[in-house]
Amino acid sequence: MHEEQKQKNTTTTENTATESTALLPESGVWQTHKERIQASWYRCEQFGLDHTSQPDFAALPKGTLNDLVDQHRSLLETTENEVLPYYENILSNSACMIVLADRQGHVLNTWGQPRFGSAAEHGLIGGNQWTEMGVGTNAIGTALITGEAIQVGRDEHFLRANRFMVGSASPIYNTKNDLVGVLDISSDAYLPQDHTFGMVKLMSLSVENRLIFSAFQQEHFILSFNTNVVSLDSHWSGILVLDENGTIVSANRRAEVVLARDLALLNINQIFDIEMREIKHHPVSLPMKLIAMGRYQFYVKVIPPVQQIMRVPDFRQRTEYVSPKSTKPLATKEVETDLQKNVSTDLPDNVIPLAELQHGDERVERLVRQAHKIMEKDIPILIHGETGAGKEIFVRSLHYHSSRAKEMLVAVNCAAIPAELVESELFGYEKGAFTGAQNRGSIGLIRRAHRGTLFLDEIGEMPMAVQSRLLRVLQERVVTPLGSTETYPVDIKLVSATNRTLKDEVKAGRFRQDLYYRISGLNIELPALRERSDKARLIQYLHNRLRKEEPGPALSPAMIDLLVTHPWPGNMRQLAHVLKVGMAMADEEVLEEWHLPDDFFDDLDESGLGKTNDKVENQQTATSNTAQEEPLETLIPRLLSEFKGNVTQTAKSAGVSRNTVYKYGKLKDNGDNE
Numbered sequence: 060m061h062e063e064q065k066q067k068n069t070t071t072t073e074n075t076a077t078e079s080t081a082l083l084p085e086s087g088v089w090q091t092h093k094e095r096i097q098a099s100w101y102r103c104e105q106f107g108l109d110h111t112s113q114p115d116f117a118a119l120p121k122g123t124l125n126d127l128v129d130q131h132r133s134l135l136e137t138t139e140n141e142v143l144p145y146y147e148n149i150l151s152n153s154a155c156m157i158v159l160a161d162r163q164g165h166v167l168n169t170w171g172q173p174r175f176g177s178a179a180e181h182g183l184i185g186g187n188q189w190t191e192m193g194v195g196t197n198a199i200g201t202a203l204i205t206g207e208a209i210q211v212g213r214d215e216h217f218l219r220a221n222r223f224m225v226g227s228a229s230p231i232y233n234t235k236n237d238l239v240g241v242l243d244i245s246s247d248a249y250l251p252q253d254h255t256f257g258m259v260k261l262m263s264l265s266v267e268n269r270l271i272f273s274a275f276q277q278e279h280f281i282l283s284f285n286t287n288v289v290s291l292d293s294h295w296s297g298i299l300v301l302d303e304n305g306t307i308v309s310a311n312r313r314a315e316v317v318l319a320r321d322l323a324l325l326n327i328n329q330i331f332d333i334e335m336r337e338i339k340h341h342p343v344s345l346p347m348k349l350i351a352m353g354r355y356q357f358y359v360k361v362i363p364p365v366q367q368i369m370r371v372p373d374f375r376q377r378t379e380y381v382s383p384k385s386t387k388p389l390a391t392k393e394v395e396t397d398l399q400k401n402v403s404t405d406l407p408d409n410v411i412p413l414a415e416l417q418h419g420d421e422r423v424e425r426l427v428r429q430a431h432k433i434m435e436k437d438i439p440i441l442i443h444g445e446t447g448a449g450k451e452i453f454v455r456s457l458h459y460h461s462s463r464a465k466e467m468l469v470a471v472n473c474a475a476i477p478a479e480l481v482e483s484e485l486f487g488y489e490k491g492a493f494t495g496a497q498n499r500g501s502i503g504l505i506r507r508a509h510r511g512t513l514f515l516d517e518i519g520e521m522p523m524a525v526q527s528r529l530l531r532v533l534q535e536r537v538v539t540p541l542g543s544t545e546t547y548p549v550d551i552k553l554v555s556a557t558n559r560t561l562k563d564e565v566k567a568g569r570f571r572q573d574l575y576y577r578i579s580g581l582n583i584e585l586p587a588l589r590e591r592s593d594k595a596r597l598i599q600y601l602h603n604r605l606r607k608e609e610p611g612p613a614l615s616p617a618m619i620d621l622l623v624t625h626p627w628p629g630n631m632r633q634l635a636h637v638l639k640v641g642m643a644m645a646d647e648e649v650l651e652e653w654h655l656p657d658d659f660f661d662d663l664d665e666s667g668l669g670k671t672n673d674k675v676e677n678q679q680t681a682t683s684n685t686a687q688e689e690p691l692e693t694l695i696p697r698l699l700s701e702f703k704g705n706v707t708q709t710a711k712s713a714g715v716s717r718n719t720v721y722k723y724g725k726l727k728d729n730g731d732n733e
């Protein structure tokens with residue numbers, strides 16, 4: 060029986076899940092709508108909610124929401140293109156709201172105007188998270204948990220606070236059959252609800268179909284099929300994607316439901332009474348009548364690839380072929396292949412692929428490989444490294460290359476949260492647990508990382524009391540919120556980082572020894588930038604990355620040498636800053652020394668690693684500046700005051716580097732101060 064036939068009219072079920080009948084445990088398969096709502100209510104009770112609880116939307120901070128929107132740009136655009144026509148044609152006078160949420164239930168965007176009050180009141184607002192755990196039974200959260208479309212009537216919401224609306228939600232699956240988001244139409248109860256429910260399912264199908272077309276239409280044949288010819292272009296049609304040999308490489312959910320079988324990698328001749336070569340030669344706009352699996356008749360339309368597949372010999376396919384671009388050592392290539400495992404094809408823009416974190420330094424290659432493996436094991440990772448060495452960037456990349464990539468990476472900077480709040484932020488709290496707690500309670504960051512990765516940055520800063528609680532969570536794998544006697548199971552991958560030497564902290568009594576051993580399953584020492592043997596390549600890589608964001612000047616070999624010489628006390632963060640400032644300052648085609656910020660030269664001076672020509676200039680000062688016939692000690696301060704402190708102009712005019720200007724400008728200052 061098909062899904063929608065199983066759904067019952069909301070009005071007949073609205074009173075069936077009364078507040079005392081949360082009977083059914085989560086069983087996995089529910090036959091009826093009523094049982095699904097009951098199972099959801101049961102889960103809500105397990106989450107510690109009662110009907111009077113206030114919704115906890117666990118709203119994301121603004122920056123994080125922007126990141127999330129960036130990560131889901133193609134889903135958002137596809138939805139917008141597919142959904143807005145419905146809204147404009149059908150729903151615009153219906154006072155309802157269309158909502159797109161990600162697979163964790165975070166609202167990514169909304170369209171339309173509901174009748175039910177302001178965003179602050181109804182909570183359907185960007186960044187708010189609609190999960191069953193925080194908001195009780197609701198269309199978005201329940202569709203996410205069950206993976207199926209659902210309509211939640213007013214009284215079917217577990218929390219009374221949500222019983223002013225009806226929500227209809229339908230999950231969206233991508234071409235790999237991963238749940239990537241959910242579409243929801245919410246309104247107060249005056250709309251014909253069956254109509255709305257059908258509509259949201261149609262919308263999610265149209266988004267899914269569009270995702271399939273975008274992924275495959277360039278190079279693949281696409282067949283759409285339906286039982287009647289006039290519906291061939293509708294979103295209810297089945298879609299099959301075929302490669303050149305007729306192998307089914309993708310299909311929409313509708314195709315699998317209608318044909319009632321797993322279609323992956325079958326040949327088209329196993330489904331329809333036709334061969335691929337006939338499909339290739341069939342006129343595009345002429346529907347065919349075909350028999351599926353010897354019994355069922357369908358109308359079928361062929362959509363050929365936009366780019367015709369070229370049948371030309373390509374000897375690069377042979378194994379002995381060596382690409383001219385493969386200049387990297389063999390070891391790096393092997394690492395890359397290995398690191399491709401688990402890679403989600405659409406890494407968010409702010410995530411650097413693992414293979415691009417190392418550029419030939421053996422130590423870094425090894426630790427990247429080790430950490431990548433350990434991400435799949437139940438072993439915590441502890442990363443030690445100087446500030447700015449790239450610990451967080453590394454962890455982000457690890458998470459998105461792991462099997463947990465579909466769930467959240469929750470990054471907590473223990474030093475940034477006031478000591479007295481660390482505990483409640485991490486473990487969550489019951490409503491009214493302490494003075495100052497928001498009275499609706501909070502699920503806390505650890506539970507938010509459930510099935511994902513928890514990254515505790517600067518773990519050395521964690522207060523002792525919190526350390527004991529964390530130890531308990533790691534030992535028992537359950538979280539007990541502040542003020543609660545309930546425990547909640549959690550499955551997290553823990554990665555911690557510190558720039559302190561934690562063993563010293565243990566000796567000094569500031570860090571618990573037992574916790575240290577718990578968190579340091581795999582100990583990783585991320586080398587400082589100055590210690591890396593792949594510095595030159597890393598600098599060029601970062602420069603290229605920045606140039607992709609915004610065009611900028613090139614790096615000369617001399618500039619690369621200068622950057623390689625620098626001690627980089629602020630590591631990758633400082634390198635990124637210096638390059639960004641330099642590239643912004645430069646109008647020329649090549650980055651020059653005088654484009655770089657002053658603090659860059661400070662560090663060079665302190666380390667005594669200045670350039671050779673500075674040394675030559677220094678020797679000149681011992682006597683005089685031959686060009687100007689004036690010692691630099693007086694020339695530089697004079698020019699500096701002439702150019703009103705402009706270091707670049709002074710350097711150009713004196714024919715010396717900015718470094719030298721800085722040095723002699725400072726000498727004068729010091730002298731004045733004495």
Ligand SMILES: Nc1ncnc2c1ncn2[C@@H]1O[C@H](COP(=O)(O)OP(=O)(O)OP(=O)(O)O)[C@@H](O)[C@H]1O
Nearest residue numbers: 416445446447448449450451452558601631632635
């Ligand atoms: N592998 C890398 N490739 C390119 N840029 C990088 C890389 N690693 C770090 N960066 C740059 O350096 C900045 C700082 O990195 P990150 O925040 O990961 O350092 P950290 O070691 O966690 O620092 P802290 O100890 O201060 O928290 C990043 O925002 C990014 O601009």
